[in-house]
Amino acid sequence: DSGVTQTPKHLITATGQRVTLRCSPRSGDLSVYWYQQSLDQGLQFLIHYYNGEERAKGNILERFSAQQFPDLHSELNLSSLELGDSALYFCASNLNRDEETQYFGPGTRLLVL
Amino acid sequence: DAKTTQPPSMDCAEGRAANLPCNHSTISGNEYVYWYRQIHSQGPQYIIHGLKNNETNEMASLIITEDRKSSTLILPHATLRDTAVYYCIVSAQNNDYKLSFGAGTTVTVRA
Numbered sequence: 001d002s003g004v005t006q007t008p009k010h011l012i013t014a015t016g017q018r019v020t021l022r023c024s025p026r027s028g029d030l031s032v033y034w035y036q037q038s039l040d041q042g043l044q045f046l047i048h049y050y051n052g053e054e055r056a057k058g059n060i061l062e063r064f065s066a067q068q069f070p071d072l073h074s075e076l077n078l079s080s081l082e083l084g085d086s087a088l089y090f091c092a093s094n095l096n097r098d099e100e101t102q103y104f105g106p107g108t109r110l111l112v113l
Numbered sequence: 114d115a116k117t118t119q120p121p122s123m124d125c126a127e128g129r130a131a132n133l134p135c136n137h138s139t140i141s142g143n144e145y146v147y148w149y150r151q152i153h154s155q156g157p158q159y160i161i162h163g164l165k166n167n168e169t170n171e172m173a174s175l176i177i178t179e180d181r182k183s184s185t186l187i188l189p190h191a192t193l194r195d196t197a198v199y200y201c202i203v204s205a206q207n208n209d210y211k212l213s214f215g216a217g218t219t220v221t222v223r224a
Contacts, residue, residue: 043151109154
């Protein structure tokens, strides 16, 4: 158990819909990272938040957005969903110190029908 | 983009050592080598990392060549629970700490 929690575990929705994925980092961690893992693209970095502020963006679509709240939990919002958005979405957390590893949550499996 | 090359798959006998190679010929001086693994769609799990020196922890050993262009992850006594995809990642302290995963090596431990 990494100490990172993600909800929901599974999500089934239809094309065109909007969903919100939630991540609670390990106690004390200030950084949250979001990754997407699809069958054809592997694990890809989406976005990084540190203490409420966006720090870096990766291959995140404009239809996707994220935020980190004062209590440090983070939400990833996916809108206008397409079939290709079906994937595993992981969040990870750490203190963002040099050399520090990332601790991954169990993921949310999204299926868009 | 991933800057490492790993074999796509390898088998290992239970109880034997598993040696997983990784090439990172374009590694920069400030980049660390990290190893993570992912067991059947679970969240990736950190194994070990290093900069120049060989490293060992309770899970594995990491051997980095002197020129730092390649490394080997050693699982000393593989068990069936070590069956997973193993990712070798190079990451610098100044790239905002994001991890760039490649395809990894699928390791199957056989009884």
